[in-house]
Amino acid sequence: MNLQGKVHKFANDVNTDYIISGRHKFKTLDMKELARHVMEDLDPDFYSKVTPGDFIVAGSNFGCGSSREQAPMAIIYADISAVIAKSFARIFYRNCINTGLPLIECDTDGIDAGDKLEIDLSAGVLHNLSKGTDIPITPLPAVMLKILNDGGLVEHFKKYGGFNFD
Amino acid sequence: MGKTIAEKILSNKSGQNCRANDIVIADLDFVMAQDGTSGLAIQAFEEMQAKKVFDPQRVAMVIDHSSPSPLAGVSALHKQIRVFANEQDINLYDIGNGVCHQLVPEQGHVVPGDLVIGADSHTCTYGAINVFSTGVGSTDMAAGMVSGKLWFKVPETIKFIINGKLPAGVYSKDLILYLIGDVTADGATYRAAEYVGEAISNLSIDARFTISNMAIEMGAKCGLMEADQKTFDWVKEHSQREFTPVKADPDAVYAWIKEYNVSNLEPQIAKPHTVDNVAPISEVAGIPIQQGVIGTCTNGRIEDLRIAAAILKGKKVNRHTRLIVAPSSRQTMIQAMREGLIEIFMESGAAVVTPGCGPCVGTHNGVPSDGENVISTANRNFKGRMGNPTSFIYLGSPASVAASVIYGKITDPREFIK
Numbered sequence: 001m002n003l004q005g006k007v008h009k010f011a012n013d014v015n016t017d018y019i020i021s022g023r024h025k026f027k028t029l030d031m032k033e034l035a036r037h038v039m040e041d042l043d044p045d046f047y048s049k050v051t052p053g054d055f056i057v058a059g060s061n062f063g064c065g066s067s068r069e070q071a072p073m074a075i076i077y078a079d080i081s082a083v084i085a086k087s088f089a090r091i092f093y094r095n096c097i098n099t100g101l102p103l104i105e106c107d108t109d110g111i112d113a114g115d116k117l118e119i120d121l122s123a124g125v126l127h128n129l130s131k132g133t134d135i136p137i138t139p140l141p142a143v144m145l146k147i148l149n150d151g152g153l154v155e156h157f158k159k160y161g162g163f164n165f166d
Numbered sequence: 167m168g169k170t171i172a173e174k175i176l177s178n179k180s181g182q183n184c185r186a187n188d189i190v191i192a193d194l195d196f197v198m199a200q201d202g203t204s205g206l207a208i209q210a211f212e213e214m215q216a217k218k219v220f221d222p223q224r225v226a227m228v229i230d231h232s233s234p235s236p237l238a239g240v241s242a243l244h245k246q247i248r249v250f251a252n253e254q255d256i257n258l259y260d261i262g263n264g265v266c267h268q269l270v271p272e273q274g275h276v277v278p279g280d281l282v283i284g285a286d287s288h289t290c291t292y293g294a295i296n297v298f299s300t301g302v303g304s305t306d307m308a309a310g311m312v313s314g315k316l317w318f319k320v321p322e323t324i325k326f327i328i329n330g331k332l333p334a335g336v337y338s339k340d341l342i343l344y345l346i347g348d349v350t351a352d353g354a355t356y357r358a359a360e361y362v363g364e365a366i367s368n369l370s371i372d373a374r375f376t377i378s379n380m381a382i383e384m385g386a387k388c389g390l391m392e393a394d395q396k397t398f399d400w401v402k403e404h405s406q407r408e409f410t411p412v413k414a415d416p417d418a419v420y421a422w423i424k425e426y427n428v429s430n431l432e433p434q435i436a437k438p439h440t441v442d443n444v445a446p447i448s449e450v451a452g453i454p455i456q457q458g459v460i461g462t463c464t465n466g467r468i469e470d471l472r473i474a475a476a477i478l479k480g481k482k483v484n485r486h487t488r489l490i491v492a493p494s495s496r497q498t499m500i501q502a503m504r505e506g507l508i509e510i511f512m513e514s515g516a517a518v519v520t521p522g523c524g525p526c527v528g529t530h531n532g533v534p535s536d537g538e539n540v541i542s543t544a545n546r547n548f549k550g551r552m553g554n555p556t557s558f559i560y561l562g563s564p565a566s567v568a569a570s571v572i573y574g575k576i577t578d579p580r581e582f583i584k
């Protein structure tokens with residue numbers, strides 16, 4: 001899987017309420033509507049700045065807080081192709097793989113807002129095209145890669161009727 | 167190189183000789199959701215185009231969070247759960263049965279060595295009886311219902327060695343609050359916790375559940391204990407199932423090890439608005455309290471009710487304070503009635519409500535007013551947790567809550583303990 005896009009940069013400890021505020025998440029199950037409010041408490045214009053394929057880049061502990069799956073879903077529907085951070089909160093991490101949102105763990109200090117990146121998930125490397133640097137990424141285990149390639153756990157189960165990693 | 171409890175249970179259930187950070191697909195022994203999470207799980211189940219759950223006996227849905235229903239919208243959700251449960255013939259615990267985390271072990275669904283998921287973050291509770299149990303989201307819950315399996319990243323483990331003897335008037339709740347205050351709310355993220363030592367062995371199973379229940383409040387994936395004779399006796403009393411307990415190897419590898427001595431521990435209180443904002447009770451004594459809560463999956467068990475009733479016996483709840491008691495299950499409530507505890511609570515002026523989550527999560531049963539202070543035996547004191555973001559929640563043991571509602575201010579329970 002190869003991904004290309006530009007960077008929207010955030011700090012450490014972005015919690016699920018910042019990703020999609022409780023004000024919105026109980027109002028509707030319409031993910032396109034929810035997506036309009038992604039990250040709005042940190043950057044009110046975030047949604048309108050995104051070009052399809054762009055990345056969210058952050059520091060450590062991204063996605064801490066509640067277990068709501070609306071958080072990764074809303075990011076996906078905002079046309080973000082992957083989240084890149086130093087580390088992720090556990091339940092959020094699971095929910096992203098399961099809903100089909102690629103997560104990349106790596107050192108994000110050398111990545112700035114507006115940088116253009118290209119990510120080669122299977123080779124385990126992130127090219128910062130703007131800076132001409134290569135950043136090694138923790139490769140995703142085969143199981144997660146397969147679930148992501150199938151488009152998430154629901155699609156994986158639809159296809160195989162259960163887990164299938166042969 | 168030896169293995170931790172988490173590594174052993176996940177190896178057994180996946181058939182793979184796994185270590186921390188490996189990814190495995192493992193067989194689940196039990197799968198649970200509550201009324202706040204069942205709806206999305208049922209939706210994902212249907213999207214997966216599944217027809218039947220993998221084994222109806224191993225799936226439960228519990229209507230405990232808003233129970234009985236306070237609103238028509240919630241009633242619709244409850245109805246959806248009842249319809250699904252009847253179609254699939256799974257275990258359904260409808261209103262009045264109690265809190266999910268009391269029912270799952272009490273009804274004998276889980277035994278030592280099991281691997282369990284629940285669509286509720288406090289599913290880690292069953293670690294007290296040597297079960298690897300952890301909270302998940304609704305797609306995971308659906309995958310578990312369909313296949314009886316789930317993928318896991320094997321966690322590293324943190325070992326807590328608890329030496330010494332808890333003094334009179336100091337309980338397992340004080341102990342776990344102290345640990346959370348020490349390691350902080352994300353100190354154990356991604357990891358499993360193992361609790362060992364003399365102070366843990368001395369605890370009853372009821373008291374151990376309180377500790378494992380709050381493992382998530384330090385970020386842990388599960389809060390595991392070894393099984394001893396007390397565990398075996400308790401499990402055999404509640405379950406017919408055969409089981410194989412799992413011990414950590416002496417040379418198991420840990421992320422880190424922390425050692426404590428609790429012989430001089432004071433009662434502990436978590437102050438608003440985070441669970442790791444912990445202080446000894448002497449620092450907060452005297453703060454006025456408008457509402458007390460005894461109950462929840464943390465401290466609503468029979469032993470908790472006995473401790474609180476012993477303090478409240480023959481006394482009255484302060485006229486500026488109210489007390490809500492929510493027994494953790496129907497069985498707990500019946501037992502409390504037999505022992506005369508419910509009578510003590512009612513005579514003291516308490517409101518005894520339906521077994522279940524009670525006012526814990528702010529959906530019903532005692533939402534505090536603006537600016538009010540609450541002292542509760544629950545596990546979370548986040549802003550707005552009980553339904554009003556302008557109220558303040560303090561967490562403590564059942565004894566600390568009972569003592570505090572008598573005086574209408576935070577009170578050290580040791581003055582009531584002879």
Ligand code: SF4
Nearest residue numbers: 265462463523526527
């Ligand atoms: S009692 Fe509170 S913490 Fe426990 S399951 Fe219910 S709402 Fe959650």
